[in-house]
Amino acid sequence: MIIEKELEDGFKYLEIKNAHAEAKITLQGAHIFHFKPIKKEPILWLSNLAQFKIGKAIRGGIPICFPWFGKHKLDPSLAQHGFARTSIWKLVLSEELEDNTTHIILELTSNLETKKIWNYDFTLHLAVTIGEKLDIEMTITNRDKKAFEISTALHSYFNISDIENILIEGVEGCRYFDALSKKEELQNEKLNFTEEVDRVYFNISKNIDLVDKNRTIKLEQEGSNSLVIWNPWLEKSKTMSDMEDEGYKTMVCLETANALEDSQIVGVGESHVLGVVIG
Numbered sequence: 001m002i003i004e005k006e007l008e009d010g011f012k013y014l015e016i017k018n019a020h021a022e023a024k025i026t027l028q029g030a031h032i033f034h035f036k037p038i039k040k041e042p043i044l045w046l047s048n049l050a051q052f053k054i055g056k057a058i059r060g061g062i063p064i065c066f067p068w069f070g071k072h073k074l075d076p077s078l079a080q081h082g083f084a085r086t087s088i089w090k091l092v093l094s095e096e097l098e099d100n101t102t103h104i105i106l107e108l109t110s111n112l113e114t115k116k117i118w119n120y121d122f123t124l125h126l127a128v129t130i131g132e133k134l135d136i137e138m139t140i141t142n143r144d145k146k147a148f149e150i151s152t153a154l155h156s157y158f159n160i161s162d163i164e165n166i167l168i169e170g171v172e173g174c175r176y177f178d179a180l181s182k183k184e185e186l187q188n189e190k191l192n193f194t195e196e197v198d199r200v201y202f203n204i205s206k207n208i209d210l211v212d213k214n215r216t217i218k219l220e221q222e223g224s225n226s227l228v229i230w231n232p233w234l235e236k237s238k239t240m241s242d243m244e245d246e247g248y249k250t251m252v253c254l255e256t257a258n259a260l261e262d263s264q265i266v267g268v269g270e271s272h273v274l275g276v277v278i279g
C-alpha cells in the first residue's frame, strides 16, 4: 500500500506499508524518514524535535547530500550538504512487486533555482525498494556540456539502544580524516564511542556492521569509497534546535559517501551510482 499524505503546511510524503516493512518518504529531499521491518524496532532514527518545513532539512532518517558533502569548498555561505535535501523531488514511479516489496523512484532535475546555486544540468534518481531490507540507489547523471565534480552522501541516521553499547565493524585498518582535530588518523580497531565523533573514513569496505546489544544492522554499500561517521554527543546536541539534549544517545550516523578526497568527476553524459542496502 502506497498512500500520499500531506501535513498541515503542505509538506508532502509517501507512506508505504507492505508484508515486509513500513516506510515514509518526503517529496522534499526524497528523504526517507522512517523504515521499520515488521515486528522489529525502527532501523532509522528520527529526532523527537525534527521539523517538517519547506526549505529545512529533517533531523534524522536519510538526508541526501548533493552536489557537495559538508561545507562548499569555495563558498561557505552556501548551504551545508548542498541543495538536494531541501529541493522538491518528483515521484516518477511507484509499484508493488510480486514479492510484496514496494519500488519507488523519485527524481530531481536541474532547474532555474538549482542553476543559480550550481550552474550544471543534471538528473538525480533515487530508487528505493522497501522490503525486509531497505535498498537505496541514487543515480547522478551529467546532462551538461561540461564535466562536473561532486561529493555526495546518504547521510543515514540509525536508531540504536545507546551510543555506549554499539560497535562499528568494517572500519578496522582504514585511514580517516578527523573533522574535529583536522588530522588524519588510522583506525586500528573496531570503533566504539565515548565522545563526539565526526570523521570521514577512506577506502572503506563494502560491508559495514553496526553491532548493538540486541541486533546488528548491516550496510552493504555500492559506489562508495568513504564512510562518514558522526555522533554529536551532549555539548553539540545542546546547540541544535531540532535535537533533544540527550538525543545523541540513541542515534549514530553511518553515511555511505564519496567525500573529501573521494569527490567524483562525472563526465558529460555519464552517471555515477551511490547505493546502500540496509537491514
Ligand code: TA6
Pocket: 057, 070, 080, 081, 155, 179, 198, 228, 229, 230, 253, 255
Ligand atoms: O556528516 C557529519 C556532519 O557533516 C557533521 O559535521 C554535522 O554537522 C552533521 O553532518 C549534520 O549536519 P547538518 O547540516 O544536517 O546539521
